[in-house]
Amino acid sequence: MLRILGRANSFNVRKVLWTCAELQIPFQREDWGRGFTPTSRPEFLAINPIGLVPAVVDNGVVLRESNTIVRYLATKYGGDEIYPKDPIKRAHCEQWMDWANYETSISLRGAFLGGMLKEPPWNFPMFVEQGRKLITAEVGQLQTHLESTGQYMCGEMFTVADITIGLVVNRWFSLDFERPHYPAVEQYFEQLSKRPAYIEFVRNGMP
Incomplete structure (x- = not known):
């Protein structure tokens, strides 16, 4: 096991x-x-x-x-749907996984670790402000992308890209500052929330 x-x-x-x-x-x-x-x-x-x-x-x-x-x-x-074998489709999934792991991890240190959890050194006002600006811009990029893809990050099928981005989106909606309205991101959040596993392990009250 x-x-x-x-x-x-x-x-x-x-x-x-x-x-x-x-x-x-x-x-x-x-x-x-x-x-x-x-x-x-x-x-x-x-x-x-x-x-x-x-x-x-x-x-x-x-x-x-x-x-x-x-x-x-x-x-x-898994099967071909969650992690496509086609090299182009697979790369499209992986680029979003890598983007989230690098770009949003940096911004969330200031916006979440500093702004919400007050953890040093990320709670310095400069880090918090910069983190909030960055994550807002990054989720704006998700908004633009999701407007063109439909239900999920790589189209109509749920893939590994959604697993990484789904954690980011859940944390975005937990942040305690005034956030802009991103309707495609909100729709995506609700789409993920139809999946029982997302509710169990992600949208379960933990940011």
């Missing part, structure tokens, strides 16, 4: 949990990370020397980095 190491309230662990639920992959999860067993423990570092969650062990295969894990699980346990 798939072993997932990481706390259930972790942004990145939730990507893996959501993927498992969508693909009906049985798993056992262990609490590691902030508020639980420290990832600096030797037994965790033996699995993931980087010391971050999530990490997974799948029949002896050890992996880290949430997007890599999502792609691996989709390749092994």
Whole structure:
């Protein structure tokens, strides 16, 4: 059985949990990370020397980095719809995964970690203001994209791109500052919310 190491309230662990639920992959999860067993423990570092969650062990295969894990699980346990085999369609999915992992992770440090959680050093007013400006612009880019794609990030079918972007959108709607109205993003949020696994692991009261 798939072993997932990481706390259930972790942004990145939730990507893996959501993927498992969508693909009906049985798993056992262990609490590691902030508020639980420290990832600096030797037994965790033996699995993931980087010391971050999530990490997974799948029949002896050890992996880290949430997007890599999502792609691996989709390749092994999913079909062509969630992670297309066609190289162009696959690249379209992956470019949004990579965009979210880099661009929005930077802006959310200021807007969420600093602005909402008041965590240093991100709670400096400069970081908070810049983070809010950046995430607003980035979600504006999602708005423009979603106006042209329909239901999901890569068209009518749910893919791995939606798993990464779905976490970002959920956090966007939790931010405690005045946000512009992005109707296509709101419609997308509601479309994702029709999926039981999204409600269970993402839109479940946690930002």
